[in-house]
Amino acid sequence: MVHPGPNLNNRGFTLIEILVVLVLVGLLASLAVFTMGGNSQQRALKNQVRELYLLMQTASDQAVLNNLELGLVLEETGYRFVAYANETGKWTASGERIFQAREFPEWLVATRFIESEAPRLATAEDELKPDVVFFSSGETTPFELEFTVGSETDYTHVLAADGVSAIEWRRPGDDGGGW
Numbered sequence: 001m002v003h004p005g006p007n008l009n010n011r012g013f014t015l016i017e018i019l020v021v022l023v024l025v026g027l028l029a030s031l032a033v034f035t036m037g038g039n040s041q042q043r044a045l046k047n048q049v050r051e052l053y054l055l056m057q058t059a060s061d062q063a064v065l066n067n068l069e070l071g072l073v074l075e076e077t078g079y080r081f082v083a084y085a086n087e088t089g090k091w092t093a094s095g096e097r098i099f100q101a102r103e104f105p106e107w108l109v110a111t112r113f114i115e116s117e118a119p120r121l122a123t124a125e126d127e128l129k130p131d132v133v134f135f136s137s138g139e140t141t142p143f144e145l146e147f148t149v150g151s152e153t154d155y156t157h158v159l160a161a162d163g164v165s166a167i168e169w170r171r172p173g174d175d176g177g178g179w
Contacts, residue, residue, distance in 0.1 A: 041107060041149045046171075048108060049147050049157040052079065053169045056134070056159065058098065060167065063134040070094065071130025074112055074145070078103040082128045091128040107150055115142035115163070139163055 059070045059081055069084040071091060081099035082091040093101075104110060114131050133141045142163040148156050158170040 042155055044105065045108060045147060045149050045155070045157060048104065049159065049169065051102075052145075053159055053167065055081070055099065056132075056167050060134045060138070060140060062096075063136050064138050067136045069136055070099075070134045071128075072132040072134075073128060074110065074131045082130055091130060093128070109148045109150060111146040111148075113144040113146075140167070 056072065059072065062068075063070045068086075071082045071084065073080050073082055078101060080101035081094040081096075083094045084090075085092050112131060131141070132143050140161045140163055142161060144158060144160040146156050146158050155172045157172065159167060160170065161167045
């Protein structure tokens, strides 16, 4: 008959081993938080540009599908979409909820380069004259919009179109070899 005795092969973890593992897990967690949280404005900038990019694509599609002209009015603090009313010959605020006016965060800097010779379908006294027009033919006003975090030009997102091709989104690190 064998008597139960202390089993030397059934050892647990020592307190030192547990503390070492906890310290390592803590270091990895703080590194992950530092890496993800350090670029919050850059992530927010990317989200702002993505939203505008998708709205511009939607406006372009809506202009073709509904046979109307839509426009984008860029302001210092944000942007809004407008629609051209053939009956009155004026630009009016778009009534669709998706195209409601939006504000930029105060740290976001938007620089616009708009083709000045392109037709705009507006009179000189029209205060809602859009900077970019999405025509029912599928064309747009040629433009280039740059978005940065403050004066940080190393991290620039660019939305651009040549007037005929689709809207292009160039992200930081892209070669920029578009059209």
